[in-house]
Every structure is written in C-alpha cells, then in structure tokens.
Amino acid sequence: MIIDSHVHVGTFPSVESAGHLLSTVPDVVAFRTRHRELYERFAREEPLDNGEALLKDMDKFGVEKAIVQSRPGISNDFVAAIAARHPERLIPIAVPTPWPTPADDPRDKGRMMSPRDVAEELERCITELGMIGVGEIFLRRLTRKLHPEDIADDLAPMMEVIAAHETSVQIPTAWTQLPGGLYYGDPIWVDEVANRHPSARIILTKMGREIDHLFENCLSVAMRNENVYLEVSGSSSNHLRRALQVIGPSRLLFGTDWSPVWRFVRDPAPVVLKSIRNVEEATDDSGIRRQLFSSTALNLYNVPISRWARHARERRELSHHRDDR
Ligand SMILES: [Zn+2]
Secondary structure (H helix, E strand, C coil): CCEEEEEECCECHHHHCCHHHCCEHHHHHHHHHHCHHHHHHHHHCCCECCHHHHHHHHHHHCCCEEEEECCCCCCHHHHHHHHHCCCCCEEECECCCCCCECCECCCCHHHCCCHHHHHHHHHHHHHCCCCCCEEECCHHHCCCCCCHHHHHHHHHHHHHHHHHCCCEEEEECCCCCCCCCHHHHCHHHHHHHHHHCCCCEEEEEHHHCCCHHHHHHHHHHHHHCCCEEEECCCCCHHHHHHHHHHHCHHHEECCCCECCCHHHCCECCCHHHHHHHHHHHHCCCHHHHHHHHHHHHHHHHHHHHHHHHHHHHHHHHHHHHHHHC
C-alpha cells in the first residue's frame, strides 16, 4: 500500500489551461516570471474541484490514500469539501497560514496573520472541518523574524494547538515557485521549534529538494530531534540513501508534492512516479520500502485518519437526515 502524505488540491481555469507550458521542472520553477500574466490570472478566478484528476493519477500509480492540503488561492474549507467527496481515499490537513497569491502579498502588514489568529484558524480547521493535521505552513505570513528563537516565539501558539491535538505540521524546505520567503527554506531554525515542542511532530517536506547544504541541515535537525520527520518528494535516491543511514526508516515519509501545476510534469518523469522510483532506487529491502510507503504515514496519521473517516460519515448522515425531512 502507498500513502501519499504531500498533495495540494484545488485548481483554477488558467492553471488547467497551462499544462503545455509545464512539462519540465524548470518550466514550473520559471512559470511565474516567464508567463507572468497567465500565472497571475488565477487570483481573479473561481476555484475548481480537481479531486477526480487526483484520483485518476492515484489509481494510475497505485496510491491508495492521499493526505491533501490547499495551494495558493484555495481555502481550508474548499479542501475539506473536496476530501469529503472521497472520504476513504482523501484525508484533509489544514494550512492555517495561506500561501500568497498575486492579489495577496504577505509583506503588506494587513495581509499578515498574528500568532493568535493562526492558532485560532487551526483550531477551527481541526474541530469544525475535521482536519487531522497541518500542511505546509507559509512562514512569512506569520513572522518577519530572522533569529530562530524569535521565529519559535511567533510559532508557539500554533505549535501548542498541534501538541494539544497530538498531531503534526509540515514545514517546507528549499525553494518554491512562489514569490518571497526563500530565507525560511533553510530548516536550521526548525531545531529551536522542535526542541520547545517535543510532543508535536514536525515533517520537513522535500528534505532540501536535492540541494546538498539544505539536505545536510535537514539531517542535522532530524538527528538532534526525535520528533522531526523527513518527507521525500523532490529529493534524490542518493539523499534518501544517506537519510536511511543517518536517521533510519521510521522517520522517513513518502510524498509526491502532487499539485494542479506539478501534475503536468512529464520530463524526466511524472512527480508520483519519480518519488516511487527514488524509494525503489534507494533500497531493495521490502521492509524498509513498506515503512517509507505506508508505515510511517500510518504511524503519523493513523489515529487521525480514522477520526476523519468518522467525521466525514457523520456529516454524510447529517445531510441524508436533512434530505429525508
Ligand atoms: Zn508542497
């Protein structure tokens, strides 16, 4: 069984029309600057449900379940609604610090969120929407601090909610195709957060994205903190092999970073296939492969996954009940 821990859902008409411009990794990275007008169009469009396109790719590559989160311009409520249509296969997590869109610049003070607001939004996502954890937070929405201890102060209210619900948070590493915030892609500051909140689990997504010095910093943070996990999308089989040697398989997590943009990439391979191949190239051991493909995710999300199934079932029964009346 394969569980994909890292998937972004929700899309826009302009994104769907841009597939022919997004067939390689450099195409995706340069899309915002190379086709600025087309890139910026989504900020003025209505979002679309792309759950069916995701399920088609999951079936094609043998992925059983996906932990889904938002992308720029998509709300937590929209993600929960997509997942609720396929509750046995799509399990939603919250992004309480929305990623920027061209119409929404976090450098504008009015667009930033206070640490309290972030904690409240997360609490709402967990208790009202039934979300089971936290996806990739966008640090710049919440802080403009540079010192690790100051960053950890601003994150504290959110981390306390995560610890209270015995859940986890994904923190992105390296670069993104979005404007701003690159500084926080070096995870060295996460050491301070992990140390202060030992019962909250922290997943460093993309584990440095094939960039050696960022990968080494991911390893340093994970070596020092038992509550830190590394997620493998965008990484390489070499880095994965080294991570297996240094921290072992139980804190390594399979993910693909599938999104309405990344799903178009075909060269060198579709993102889901590339992540599966990285794991298979890094180890022949079937037990270790099983640990990466599903056991770590079950360990991180198992109790919450059943919580989501219950939440989705109750919602369904409630709406049937309403229909009956
Ligand atoms: Zn991602």
